[in-house]
Amino acid sequence: MLMLTVPKEEYLMIGKDVKITFLGGNNNQLKLMIDAPKEVNIARGRAIQKRAVKRRNATLKKTQEESDAEASTQKVQEA
Numbered sequence: 650m651l652m653l654t655v656p657k658e659e660y661l662m663i664g665k666d667v668k669i670t671f672l673g674g675n676n677n678q679l680k681l682m683i684d685a686p687k688e689v690n691i692a693r694g695r696a697i698q699k700r701a702v703k704r705r706n707a708t709l710k711k712t713q714e715e716s717d718a719e720a721s722t723q724k725v726q727e728a
Contacts (some may be wrong), residue, residue, distance in 0.1 A: 672680035
């Protein structure tokens with residue numbers, strides 16, 4: 650992990666293609682500009698977490714629906 654204190658307008662290069670420029674900010678927010686090729690996937694941590702929660706909830710819902718369907722089938726067979 651790299652921790653830096655940088656002045657406004659300073660930039661970092663990641664490889665040859667990704668440039669991150671620090672535009673300023675305050676204690677609670679930092680403004681960045683990211684210049685990268687289109688094929689480089691850039692996602693905010695918050696967005697990644699939201700997608701993970703949605704996937705988990707969808708999986709749980711599907712599992713519950715399958716359990717409910719199996720229980721209904723068993724009731725019909727017992728009758």
